[in-house]
Amino acid sequence: MKNATIVYASLTGNTEEIAEFLVDEFKSHDVEVELIEADDADEDSFADADICVVATFTYTDGDVPDDLEDFFEELPDQDLAGKVFGVVGSGDDDMHHATFCNAAIEFDKTFEKTGAVRGSELVKIDNAYDDDDVPALKAFVKNVVEFEA
Numbered sequence: 001m002k003n004a005t006i007v008y009a010s011l012t013g014n015t016e017e018i019a020e021f022l023v024d025e026f027k028s029h030d031v032e033v034e035l036i037e038a039d040d041a042d043e044d045s046f047a048d049a050d051i052c053v054v055a056t057f058t059y060t061d062g063d064v065p066d067d068l069e070d071f072f073e074e075l076p077d078q079d080l081a082g083k084v085f086g087v088v089g090s091g092d093d094d095m096h097h098a099t100f101c102n103a104a105i106e107f108d109k110t111f112e113k114t115g116a117v118r119g120s121e122l123v124k125i126d127n128a129y130d131d132d133d134v135p136a137l138k139a140f141v142k143n144v145v146e147f148e149a
């Protein structure tokens with residue numbers, strides 16, 4: 001059985017709800033899943049995972065959230081060869097169009113330095129997810145589960 005670890009950051013709950021959706025979706029694919037809040041994430045978080053997922057909102061001027069900053073800085077030093085990664089972001093396209101989901105974009109790029117392979121394209125969600133986002137979130141999970149690293 002494959003297993004997935006989702007590291008997420010959420011200030012007002014939008015990304016947390018997305019992460020919880022992903023948990024349920026992974027379970028529906030018979031994937032064991034662990035959800036780790038940003039404050040508890042460290043260099044060991046992905047050690048035992050086949051599938052490594054980051055779900056993050058974007059903060060001021062496109063920044064990675066404060067509580068994911070250390071994890072983000074240390075990510076390139078992690079050896080995640082043989083694993084699959086995927087990133088989901090929440091941002092605000094109206095208020096912050098120029099930096100929409102920039103933190104997720106940065107994670108998606110930085111994962112490439114770990115040796116893990118991208119199992120799905122980055123998914124960007126405008127604030128809270130709604131019914132229109134469900135197909136993309138389901139496809140994200142299906143892709144990372146079925147991708148063979």
Ligand SMILES: Cc1cc2nc3c(=O)[nH]c(=O)nc-3n(C[C@H](O)[C@H](O)[C@H](O)COP(=O)(O)O)c2cc1C
Binds near residue numbers: 010016062090100
């Ligand atoms: C002070 C502040 C700055 C923000 N800056 C950005 C930004 O640069 N780019 C973006 O896409 N969203 C930005 N957002 C929007 C949040 O990322 C978005 O509302 C997200 O859904 C929040 O996720 P959360 O509910 O999980 O905390 C900002 C929000 C706040 C409050």
